[in-house]
Amino acid sequence: MTVSMDALKDKFRNPGSAELELIARYAMLPGSSQRERAFEAFAETGLPHRRMEAWKWTDFKAALKQVEASKNAADNAALAAPGQSVIEFTPDGVVLPDNVPAGIKLHERNEAQALGAAEEVPLGAMTAALSGRVGGLDTLIIEVNEPTEQPLHIVTRGDRGETNFARVAVIVRPGASLDLIESHLGGAGFSSFLIELGMQEGGAVSRTILQRGKTDEAQAITAVVTLGEKSEYTQTALAFGAKVARLETRLKHQESGSHATLNGAYLCASGYHADFTSHVRHGAPSSITRQVTKGAVLDGGTGVFQGKFLVPRTVGQHTDADMQHQALLLEDGAEVFAKPELEIYADDVECAHGNTSGALDPNQLFYMRQRGIPEAEARALLTEAFVAEALEEASETAQEALLDAARRFLTDSVR
C-alpha cells in the first residue's frame, strides 16, 4: 500500500502508541476498498475508551497502552474434542480442517462484503481492517447449505504473539443449520475476532462460545447477526475475562417469525474483566428474543452487562422479548456494572427485563454447612447452580465441557 503513515495517522484523534502500531500494520496489508472503509470507520473512534458511552466500563485504550506480546501461552482447554472439525486461527494464519462436515463449504477470500453493522462497532471495524496478512486471506467464509449435525469448531489462540485478529463470515442458506463452537483462548496481547452471520429463511444456528484470557491481554469477540424469516439463533457464551474482554453481539431480526436466544455467563477472578454487550433490533414483526446473562465475580474482578432491545414502531409489532441479568458478588471488592435498556416504540409487544445483583443467601449457606459441606464448597456449588441456568441452551456437544470449566474455576477460586 502506498499511503503515507502521516496521512493515515491524521485520520485519528490523538492516536496512542497502540493505535500507531495498528496503523502501521494496516499500512502493510494489501489494500482494498472494503478494508479502507473499515479502517475509516475504526479511525472515527480509535480504540474505544471510557469517554464513549457504550465503553464507559470497558476501556480498551487504557488497557492497551502498547501492543505487546502476551507473556502467556494460550489456554489449552479448547472445547473441541479430538477428531472434530476445527478451524484454528493463530498469528501465523489459519489452519483449515480436512474433515469439513458435509453440507458446509469453506471459502477463503481476500475481500468480503461486510454486513454493514460490523463497522458500527469500533472493534468490529478494526478487525475488518486488520485481519489477514500479506499473501494470506482476510476472511474465511463458511457457507452452510444443508442441515448439518457434526459441530464445526473455531479456535483462536495467540501463541504469545502481539495480536491475533481473525474474521469469519457465515452464510446459512434456507433451511440449513450449523452447530458452531468457538474457543477463544487468548495468548496474544490483543486478540480480536469478528464474525458476521447471515441467516436465511428457516436457518438455524447454535453458537457456543468459551472465552479465556490472561490479565495482560485484551480480547474482543464481536458478532453481527442477521436473522431471516423464521430462522433460529441460539448463542451461549461462557467468559472468564482478561485484562479487558468484550463479547459484543449485534443482532437484527430482519424478517418476521425469527427466534433468538442470547445467553451468557461471566466468571471473573481478581484482575479479570468481562463485558457482555448486546444490541437486538426487532426490525420485523412477531420475533422472539430470550436473553439470560448470569455472572459471578470475586474481589478485584469486574463484570459488565449492557443489553439493549430496540423495537421500532413501524416494524416491531408482536415482538416478544425478555432480558434477564443476574449477578453474584461473591466477595467484597467485586464489581458489576449493568445497563439493561428496552427502547420500545411499538405498542403491541411483550417485553420484560430484570436486573439484580447481590450476595449468596446466608440461609442456604448455613443449611449446606449444617449438612457437612464446607463453606467454600457450598459457595462454589450454589454459584455453579446459579450460573448453570445461563448455559442450559448450549450445544449438547459442548455443554458438559462448559459446565466443567465453570466448575473447575469455582472449585479453585471460591473461598
Place this chain on the structure above:
Amino acid sequence: MLKLENLTATVGEEDEAKTIINGLSLEVPAGEVHAIMGPNGAGKSTLSYVLTGRDGYEVTGGSASLEGIDLLDMDPEERAAKGLFLSFQYPVEVPGVPVMTFVRTAMNAQRKLRGEPEISAPDFIKKSRELGAQLNLTSDMLKRPLNVGFSGGEKKRLEIFQMMMLEPRFAILDETDSGLDIDALRTVSDGVNALRSPERGMLVITHYQRLLDHIKPDKVHVLANGKIIKTGGPELALRLEEEGYDGVLGEAA
C-alpha cells in the same frame, strides 16, 4: 452424649443482641431420645441453631459438648462431620442443586472431613432408592432441586431422608411433625425409630403429644424463657396436652 451446661446465648447484631438462651442445662445420654416442648418464642429453634453453629447466634456463657468434644469451637460443617444433624423447622430451598447431588456432596464432604473414603456410586444409589421408597419419595422427586417447590410435608420428609442417608450420631428434629399428614407422620416416625440405637441420641422438638405416641421419648423437657424449667417422663407431655403450659408452669414457678 450431648451435654449442655448453663448455656447462655444471644441473637442479633452486637448492639441489638438479645439473650434468648438463658442458663440452659440438659443432658441426653447415648441411646436416649428426649423431647423438648415449650411455648412459641421460648428459644427452641434458637437452641438448635446455637448447637449447630449458625452465624449471628453467639454463645455468651456455659458449655456444650457432644461425646465430650466441645461443640462451640467448631465450624458448622465440622460439627456435622462429628455427627450432629439438624432437621430444620423451615427447610431451605437450594435452587439448581438436585436432592441426590446435594446429599451425595454432603455425605462425601463429611466423610472427607472424617478422613474416610467416598461412598461408591452404586452404594449411594442403592441406599437412596431404599430410603426414598421407605419415605414415599419418588426418584423423580429426588432429581428435583432440593426443597424448591416441594410441599411443606414433602420438605419434612426430605429432611428425614437426609438424616437417614447421613446416619448422624446425634439428631435434633425441630418440629419435624408440623406439616406432615397422618400417614407421613407414621412413615417419618418409623424412619426416626429405625435410627434409634445405643450409640445414637436424639432431641425432638415438638408442640404435639401425638408425635411422641410414635417416637417414644425417654424424657420430656419443658423449655421456657431460654431454660429448661421442668423435666419428666413421657407422661409430662400428656399433662401439658391436658393442662397447657399455664397449668404446668404455674405449678413450676
